[in-house]
Amino acid sequence: MKNYFLEISFLLFLLTFSSLKAQTYARNGMVVSDNKLASDAGVQILKRGGNAIDATVATAFALAVTHPAAGNIGGGGFLVYLPENGQATTIDFREKAPLASSPTMFLDENGKLVPGSNHDSIKAIGVPGTVAGMFLAHKKYGKLPWSDLLSPAIQLAKTGFPLTWALYNEGNYHYTNNSTEFLKNYFIKDDGSMTSFGEVWKQPELAKTLEWIAKKGQDGFYKGKIASQIDAFMKANGGLITTQDLAKYQAVERAPIHGTFNGYDIYSMPPPSSGGVTMTAMLNFIEQANAEEIPFNSTAYTHLMIEAMRRGYADRAEYLGDPDFNLEMPLNLLTSKDHAIARFKNFDKNKASVSDSTSFGHPYDGENTTHFSVVDREGNAVSVTYTLEQSYGSGLGDPELGFIFNNEMGDFNAVPGETKSNGQIGTDPNLIAPEKRMLSSMNPTIVAKDGQPVLVMGSPGGRTIINTVFQAVLNTILYDMPVDESIEAMKIHHQWLPDVTYYERNKMSPDTVRALEAMGHEMIPVGQLGRLMGIQFFPKDGVYFGASDSSSPDGAAVGY
Template sequence: MKIKLFYLIACALFTTITNAQTYAKNGMVVSDNSAASKVGTEILKKGGNAIDASIATAFALAVTHPQAGNIGGGGFLVFMKSDGNATTIDFREKAPLKATTNMFLDKDGNLIAGSNHNGLQSVGVPGTVAGLYMAHKKYGKLPWASLVQPAVDLAENGVPLSYTLYKHALHYKKESEFMANYFTNEKGEITQMDEIWKQPVLAATLKEIRDNGKDGFYKGKVAKEIARFMKKNDGLITLKDLAKYEAVERAPLKGTYKGHDIFVMPPPSSGGVALLEMMNIMELADFNKAPFNSTPYVHLVAEAMRRAFADRAEHLGDPDFNLNMPLEKLTSKEFAKNRYNNIDWQKASVSDSTKYGQIYDGTNTTHLSVLDKDGNAVSLTYTLEHSYGSRLGSPKLGFIFNNEMGDFNPQPGYTNSKGLIGSAANIIKPEKRMLSSMTPTIVAKDGKAVLVIGSPGGRTIINTVFQTVLNVIEFDMPIHMAIETMKIHHQWLPDRILYERGLLSPDTVKALEAMGHTMEPRGQLGRLMGITVDSDNKVYVGASDSSSPDGGAVGY
C-alpha cells in the first residue's frame, strides 16, 4: 500500500523522539525491562525456543519489573509455531472457593467503594506459575530449572535500582507494611537509585519453583505460607484453592485482514474478540475518504471501539461458566457489516447503558514478545491488575499479590454511564476466571508470523493493540512508528474519546466535538512491545514503547 506524504513527514518527525528499532537475524525478545529481555535472548542463544525464552523473561520480570511482572498474578500466552499452527494458554486468576456474588456490596446492594480492589479479598488465585509450567511441559525445549535460574540469580545477586523503581519505592512505601519494606536494603533503608537491590526472600521462593515446578508454588511450603497469610489477614485463598488451580490450553480465535491471519486469545480475554470485531469493521473502510488521523478516521475508529466494547460488556466472560457466548457471530464479517453500516459519518453515536450493543445492529500489566530463529512466536501478557497489585504480600515469600477480583462485575444487574458494568456474563462466582482486557496478538502472512504485539493499560489495552495492528498492516508503518503514533481510546462507557495529549490536531479535536464526541486528553496510552519481520531480508525488527523507561528490545 502506498504511504501518504503526510505519513512520511510524521515518520521523519517522530523518528527523532522515539526509541530506536533493534534488528536481529536469529531471535528477538522485547519486554518492559531490558535486563529481562537479555535473559530471554540468552536462552535463545543456548538453543531454547520462543516458549523457553518467554518463560525465562517472565520470571525475570517478576524480579526486575515488580509493578506488573509477577508470580502472584496471571495472564495469557499466544503461541504460533513455525509450521503455522497456533494455540493459547489461559492462566488467568480465578475467584477463590469462598468468593460470593455480592461479596463487595453493602446491605443495600450497592458497591462499597474500593472494596473490590483493596485488601486481601481482592486477590484472585494466582495463575502465572501454572501457566508458564504448562507452556514448558507442552512446548518447551530446555530444562525447566535452567529457565527459572536466571531470575533466581537476579533476585539473589541483585540488580541496580532504576530511577523508575526508586520513585516507586518512595511513592508506595506508605501503601502497606509490605511495601514499606519491599525496596529496602540490608540496613533496612530504602535502596537508592543505581544501588544494588537484592531480594533474597523472593529468591528462596523462586528456588522452590525451580526445583519443584508448578508444585513449588501450589503445594509445599510456599502454598502453606500463602494460605496461612490469607487466613491471618482475612483473605479467602486456601490450600484447596491453590491445589485445584489449573491453567487451560484453548484454541485461539482467528481472524483475517486483507490477506493476513490474526491469532488472538479467546475469553476470558475480551481483547481478542473485540480486536477481531474492530478489524473487520475497519476492513470495510475507504481510507481515501478517511485518511489516517483525519477527523473522519478518528470518528470511525472511535465508533468501531464503541460497538466492540458494548458487545464485550454484554456477552463476554469465563467460557467455563458462559457456554453460549456468540463468539462466531461477534467475530464474523457479516456482523461487522451491520456494525459498520450503522455508523453515522456526521455525528457520534449514543452509548446507552440500558441497551449494550443492541442499538448498533444493521491501569497495570506488562507484555513481552518473542521470536526465535525458527520463526516460533510468543505473545505473552500477564498482570497484577493495579500497579503493584494489592500492594500486599507475605514477608516470608517476597512477591506481591494481585487485586484481580476487581475485574469482575461487582454489582449484578447494574450498569451506569460511568462505566460500571453489571452484565451476568462476568459476575463473581467461585472458581470463575474474571474477564480481562489483555490482548496478546500474533499476525501471520502465508503461515509465518510477521507481527508479535501486546500491551498493558487496563481496558485501553484492546484499543492500543488494535490501532498498532492496523498501523502495521493497513499503513505499512515500521514497528516503532506503529507503537508511537497517536492513539485514542473509547470503551462505550464512559462515553468519551481519550486521546494522547499533543498528538492530535486541535482542529481535529474541535471538529470531533462538533460531531458530538466528548474529547479528553491523556498521557500516552498503552506501553507496547512489538516485533515485526522483514521477510525479504530475513531480519527481525523489535521496539519497546518509549513510555517504558526500563524497557528494551534485545536480539542476536
Template sequence: MVVSQSDIASDVGFQIIKNGGNAMDAAIATAFALAVTHPTAGNIGGGGFIVYRPTSGAAVSYDFREAAPNGSSPEMWLKDGKYDYDLHHNSHRSVGVPGTVAGLYMAWKEQGSKPWKELVMPAVVLARDGFEVSHGLARSLERMLPSFKKYPATLAQFSKNGQPYQAGETLKQADLARSLLRIAEQGPAGFYEGETALLIEQDMKANGGLITREDLKAYQAKKRDVIKGSYRGYDIIGMAPPSSGGVALVEMLNLLEGYDLKTNGYGSAKNQHLITEAMRRAFADRAQHLGDPDFVSDMPIARLTSKEYATNLRKTINPAKASKSTPTSFTWPAESLETTHLSVVDAQRNAVSLTYTLEYAYGSRIVAPGTGFILNNEMGDFNAGPGLTNERGQIGTKPNLAVPGKRMLSSMAPTIIAKDGQLFMVTGSPGGKTIINTVLTTVLNVIDFGMNAQEAVDSGRMHHQWLPDTLTVERFGFSADTIKLLKAMGHNVVEGGNQGAAEVIILNAKENLLEGGVDRRPADGGAAGK
C-alpha cells in the same frame, strides 16, 4: 528477538535463545526475570495469557488467568447492600488465585526445549544477588511508598527501612529468591503447595482474604483455542475468553475493513471517529456477552467475529456523528479504552505473544510475609454486582459476576499476525481495558499506514470503552484540529496521559530481518536480538 518492558529481562530471554532455546523457552525465562526486575506488573502472583504460533502446526493459546476463590459470590463487593470500591479493588478479598506459575509451566511442558530449572534460575540469581535500580524503577518505587506502608512485608521488600531506593543502588530480594528457587526445583508444586501456599493462606486468614491452600492446589492452567480473523489479507490470531482481547480486536478490525483508512489519512478526524465507533460497539458486546467459557456457555463468539455481523453493525455508524452509549441498551440505531507484555520470535520463526498482569500497578500492593512477591488484585475485574451497570462505567452484566472457581473477564490481547502462511507481526500491551485499543492501533499503523515497528509503537493512541461515554486521547498524540473536529461530531474528548506500553516485533520477510518496537512511554524497556 525478545522485546519487553525490562531491558534486563529481555537480555535474559535472548541469552536463552543464544544457548539453544526456542521462543517459548525465552518467553518463560523473560517472564520470570520480569517478576524480579519489573515488580509493577511482572509477576508470579498474578496471571495472564500466551498466544503461540509455531513455524509449522496450529497456533495454540494458554490461559493462566487468576480464578475466584471458593468463598466468592456475585454480591461479595456489596457492604450493607451498597457497592464498596475499596473492598473490590484494595483489600485481601480482591486477590484472585494466581495462575502465572501454572501457565508458564504448562506452556513449557508442551512447547519448551530447555530444562525448566535453567529457565527459572536467571530470575533466582537476579533476586538473590540483586540488580541495579534504574531511574525509572527508583521513581516508581518512591511514588508507591505511601501505599506500601499499609503492608509491612511490601515496605520491607521495596524500601531501605522505609526510605526510597536511589538509581544506581542494588535491589536484592531474598524472600523472592527463595520462592523462585522452590519453583525452579519443584515446578508448580513449589508455589501451589508447601511453604509458599502456607504463607499465602496465613496472610489471607489474618486479613480477611479468601484464598486457601485448597484453592491454590486446585488451580489449573488451561489450553484454549485461539480466536481467528482476517484483516485486508492478513491472518489475525488472538486470545479467546476469558480474555476479551481476541474477540474484540477481530470485531473492530472487521468493522474497519469496510473503510478506506489509508485514503482518509493517518490521524484524521474521519478515521479517529470511525475507529472510536468500532471501539464503542465492540466494548458494548464485550460487556453483554463475554466471560469465562467454563461458566458462560452461550457466548456468540462466531457471530461477533464474523464478517456478516460487522457488515450489519457498520450500518449503525454515522460517518459524521458520534453514537451515544447508554447503560440501558446494547443496540445501536441505524443512521444514513498495568499489566506487562513481551513478544518473542526465534530463528525458526516460532512466535510467542505473552501478556500477564497483577491488575493495578503493583497489584494489591500485598506481599504475604516470607514470600517476596506481590499478589494481584484481579478480583477487581469481576463486575461490581448484579445489575449495577451505570453511565460512569460500572458494569453489572451477568456473564462476568464473581462465582467460585470462575476466571474474571480480561482485556489482555496478546496477538500474532501472519501473511500468506508466514509470520508477520507479534504485538501486545498492558493497560487494563485500554489494552485492546492499544493493540488495535499498532495493527492499523502497520497494515494501513505502512509504519515500521518503532513508528507503530510511538504513534498517538486513543481509547473508548462504551461506558463511560468518553473518548480519551493521549496528550499531544493528535492534532488540535483533529480533536476540535471530533468534538464537533459529538464526541466527549478528554486528553490524558500515556496509554499502554506496546512491545512489537515485525518480520520483514523480503530481507529476513526482525524489527523491534520498544514502547518508550514507560522507562526501562528493551529489545534484545541478533
C-alpha cells in the same frame, strides 16, 4: 554569526529523539519487554538453544524480579503461540475467584458496593495463575530443562541489580507515602533505609521462592510449603485463598480467536480475555469502510476508529465472560464479517453514535499490566500479556515469600444487575462465582502472512489495551508503518461507557479535536495510552525488527 546554543539544543533534541526511537534488528531471535535485564534473560536462553517458549518462561520470571509493578508470580495472564509451520494456540493462566467467593461478596447489607473493597482489600486477591501458565507452556512446547529457565531470575533476585531511576522513584513513593507495610519495606536494605538509585537491590526471599519453584515445578507453588504459607497469610489477614484453591488451579490451553484483515491472519486470545473477539470485530468493521482511502489521523479516520470501538466494546460487555461458565457465548457471530456488515449499517460518517447504558456495558482491567514479545531462530513466535491488575497489585504479600499478590477480583462485575453510564457494569457473564476467571482486556496478538508471523504485539493499559493493540496492528498492516512508528503513533480510546473519547495530548491536531466535538464526540486529552512492545518480521530479508514503547523507562528490545 551562528547561534551555537540553538544548534547544540537541536543536536541534543535529535539525540534524545533517537534514543526514544532506538531501533533493534536481529536475525536469530528477539525479546522485547518492559525491562532490559528481562529481555537479556530471554535472549540468553535463545542463545543456549532454547526456543521461543523457553525464552518466554525465562523472561516472565525475570520480569517478576525486575518489573515488580506488573511482572509477577502472584498474578496471571495470557499467552499466544504461533509455532513455525504449526497451528496457533493459546495458554489461559488468568486468575480465578476463590472457592469462598460469591456474587455479592463486595456489597453491604443494603446491596451497595463497599467503596474500595473489590480493589483495595485482601479479598480482592484472585488465585494466581502465572506459575501454572508458564509451566504448562513449557511442558507442552519447551525444550530446555525447567530449572534452567528460572536460573536468570534467581540470580537477579539473589545477587541483585542496580536500581534503575524508574524503580527508585516507585520504591521511594511507597517508602515515604501511605502504602501497605509490605510495599514500604519492599525496596529497603538490611539497615532499614531505602535502596538508592544505582545501588544494588537484592531480593533474597523471592530468590528462595523461585528456587523452590525451579526445583518442584508447578507443585512448588500450588502445593507444599509455599501453598501452606500463602494459606496461613490469608487466614491471618482475612483473605479467602486456601491450599484447596491453590491445589485446584490449572492453566488451560484454548484455541485462539482467528480473524483476517486485508489478507493477514490475526491470532489473539479467546475469553476470558475479551481482546481477540473485540479486536477482530473492530477490524471487520474497519474493512467495511475502505479505510486505506482515509488519511491517517484525519477527522474521518478518528471518527471511524471511535465508532468501531464503541460497537466492539458494547458487544464485549453484553456477551463475554469465562467460557467455562458461559457456554453459549456467540463468538462465531461476534467475530464474523456478517456481524460487522450489520454493525456498519448504522454508522453515520458525519455524526457520533450514542452509547445507551440501559442496553450494554463494560467491565474493565486495572492500569498496570506488562507485555512482552518473543521470536526465535526458527520463526516460532510468542505474545504474552500478564498482570497484577493495578500497579503493584494489592500491595500485599508475605515477607517470607517475597512476591506481591494481585487484586484481580476487581475485574468482576461487583454489583449484579446494575449498569451505569459511568462504566459500572452488572451483566451476568462476568459476575463473581467460585473458580470463575474474571473477564480481561488483555490482548496479546500475533499477525501472520502465508503462515509466517510478521508482527508480534501487545500492551498494558487496563481498559485501553484492546484499542491500543488494535490501532498498532492497523497502523502496520493498513498504513505500512514500521513497528517503531506504529507504537509511537497517536492513539485514542473509546470503551462504549462512559461515552467519551480519550486521545493522546499533543498528538492530535486541535482542528481535528474541534471537528470531532462538532460531530458529537466528547474528547478528553490524556498523557499516554498503552506501552506497546512489538516485533516485526521482514521475510524477504530474514530480519526481525523490535521496538519498545518510549514511555517504558526500562524497556528494551534485545536481539542476536
